[in-house]
Amino acid sequence: MSDLAQTLAQFGQEHLLQFASQLTPAELTSLESQIEAIDFEQLAALTSGKDKTIDWAELARRADPPRAVRLNRPAEESPSEAAIKAGTEAIKAGKVGVILVAGGQGTRLGFDQPKGMFKIGPVSNRTLFEMHCDRLRGVMDRMDVEIPMYVMTSPATDTQTRAYFDANDNCGLPNELLHIFCQGTMPAVDDSAGKILLADVNQIATSPDGHGGLVAALHKQGCFDDAQSRGVEYFFYAQVDNPLAQLCDPELIGHHILAKSQMTTQVVSKRFPMEKVGNVVTIDGKTNIIEYSDLPEDAANQTQPDGSLKFWAGNIAIHVFDRTFLESVVDDAAGLPFHRAHKAVTFVGPDGKTCKPEKPNAIKFERFVFDLLPLAENAIVVEGDPSRVFAPVKNADGAAVDTPAKCKEAILALHHGWLEAAGAKIAPGVSVEIHPLWASCANEVAEKVDSGQEFPTDTFLS
Numbered sequence: 325m326s327d328l329a330q331t332l333a334q335f336g337q338e339h340l341l342q343f344a345s346q347l348t349p350a351e352l353t354s355l356e357s358q359i360e361a362i363d364f365e366q367l368a369a370l371t372s373g374k375d376k377t378i379d380w381a382e383l384a385r386r387a388d389p390p391r392a393v394r395l396n397r398p399a400e401e402s403p404s405e406a407a408i409k410a411g412t413e414a415i416k417a418g419k420v421g422v423i424l425v426a427g428g429q430g431t432r433l434g435f436d437q438p439k440g441m442f443k444i445g446p447v448s449n450r451t452l453f454e455m456h457c458d459r460l461r462g463v464m465d466r467m468d469v470e471i472p473m474y475v476m477t478s479p480a481t482d483t484q485t486r487a488y489f490d491a492n493d494n495c496g497l498p499n500e501l502l503h504i505f506c507q508g509t510m511p512a513v514d515d516s517a518g519k520i521l522l523a524d525v526n527q528i529a530t531s532p533d534g535h536g537g538l539v540a541a542l543h544k545q546g547c548f549d550d551a552q553s554r555g556v557e558y559f560f561y562a563q564v565d566n567p568l569a570q571l572c573d574p575e576l577i578g579h580h581i582l583a584k585s586q587m588t589t590q591v592v593s594k595r596f597p598m599e600k601v602g603n604v605v606t607i608d609g610k611t612n613i614i615e616y617s618d619l620p621e622d623a624a625n626q627t628q629p630d631g632s633l634k635f636w637a638g639n640i641a642i643h644v645f646d647r648t649f650l651e652s653v654v655d656d657a658a659g660l661p662f663h664r665a666h667k668a669v670t671f672v673g674p675d676g677k678t679c680k681p682e683k684p685n686a687i688k689f690e691r692f693v694f695d696l697l698p699l700a701e702n703a704i705v706v707e708g709d710p711s712r713v714f715a716p717v718k719n720a721d722g723a724a725v726d727t728p729a730k731c732k733e734a735i736l737a738l739h740h741g742w743l744e745a746a747g748a749k750i751a752p753g754v755s756v757e758i759h760p761l762w763a764s765c766a767n768e769v770a771e772k773v774d775s776g777q778e779f780p781t782d783t784f785l786s
């Protein structure tokens with residue numbers, strides 16, 4: 325105890341033991357082990373701003389566009405057919421696994437359960453988890469192969485996520501293909517003095533350590549070994565809050581394989597210079613992401629000779645990784661920079677009372693998975709059509725963008741487009757949603773729908 329108190333005093337964090345005299349021996353032991361798990365030197369560097377700071381403005385001024393496979397490229401350049409063939413062969417050979425990250429706290433959405441349990445199917449009312457699992461089942465069915473899915477949770481979402489999959493028959497996935505694994509945490513500190521917050525008298529306030537905690541968690545929880553034993557060579561990575569992510573898209577996987585890339589990122593073309601997405605760029609021959617908040621306006625406004633934006637590639641957080649690449653960066657990933665997020669965190673004050681702030685009061689520290697990009701050999705970006713691959717659920721309805729309502733609109737626009745291309749007539753105001761086991765693209769819809777077929781009422785084609 326005295327050693328611990330000394331360490332705390334050294335780092336100005338003595339308040340963590342301020343309620344020690346009121347705790348039972350078991351509670352005190354638990355608090356001590358939480359304190360022992362904290363890397364105080366690392367935290368001190370982070371709170372004092374003495375960790376690695378990167379001059380993004382300077383880097384942005386000498387950055388170039390990334391090595392890319394564009395949507396409107398000459399036919400002979402990175403042909404789609406060759407990529408689809410390579411990707412399909414890899415999937416059918418059982419070389420692809422899926423990583424779905426679902427450890428975030430979803431604070432902006434304001435939903436008090438794991439975001440994956442949020443209902444988003446416009447007609448079906450399926451949850452985000454169901455949407456992803458159904459899509460994966462569709463791929464397995466068409467390709468006649470088993471594909472493991474590794475779902476990353478955090479202490480904030482783990483118990484409820486496991487209970488949800490248990491209660492819902494694993495959303496149709498065979499038990500042996502579903503791996504739920506939990507990521508690590510970082511302490512949250514108050515935004516004025518950098519003091520670690522207590523969530524309760526015997527509980528440190530922690531938050532998930534960001535999707536960049538993925539590599540350490542995959543390693544620690546034995547997922548690499550499991551993937552290797554199944555012959556998985558590539559991971560298809562997606563985030564739980566984008567139900568349009570085309571899990572195991574053969575073309576994306578194929579471009580990754582043909583380019584011998586260790587980490588491939590699907591991007592969309594930015595609509596305007598300061599759009600709030602990460603900008604994928606090349607700096608000194610390495611691929612990097614510059615956050616929109618770090619990109620100076622003059623750099624963002626730069627154009628190419630044809631007048632298009634120089635920094636056009638917006639990150640949508642869909643990646644393909646070589647398994648061996650992720651395994652090889654376990655140590656490097658432990659040194660990835662932390663990013664700071666200013667958030668509202670509930671805490672216990674010196675009077676022992678719980679305080680739920682309305683405004684951000686705390687700093688959370690998160691690592692980002694895309695910071696692995698500069699470590700990857702031959703990294704490329706592949707442009708996707710946002711209407712087919714990107715409809716994130718970030719904010720509660722009422723916000724301007726990335727809301728559940730906008731996401732449902734995007735799902736319906738895609739499905740209605742397929743139906744109307746096949747000649748179907750959808751009555752005004754009617755919603756038709758398509759289950760991926762029924763059809764997963766315009767061609768499959770065309771095989772099932774007759775020209776002139778009418779949809780007078782809301783329908784879920786499943």
Ligand code: UTP
Pocket residue numbers: 425426427428429430431432433439476477478507532533534535537562563564565690718
């Ligand atoms: P976001 O950065 O959008 O965070 O996560 P969030 O938790 O969903 O939402 P806010 O910022 O609190 O409103 C993008 C994706 O990364 C996952 C999330 O679950 C989401 O799929 N994520 C985020 C993790 O798995 N772990 C984390 O520590 C953070």
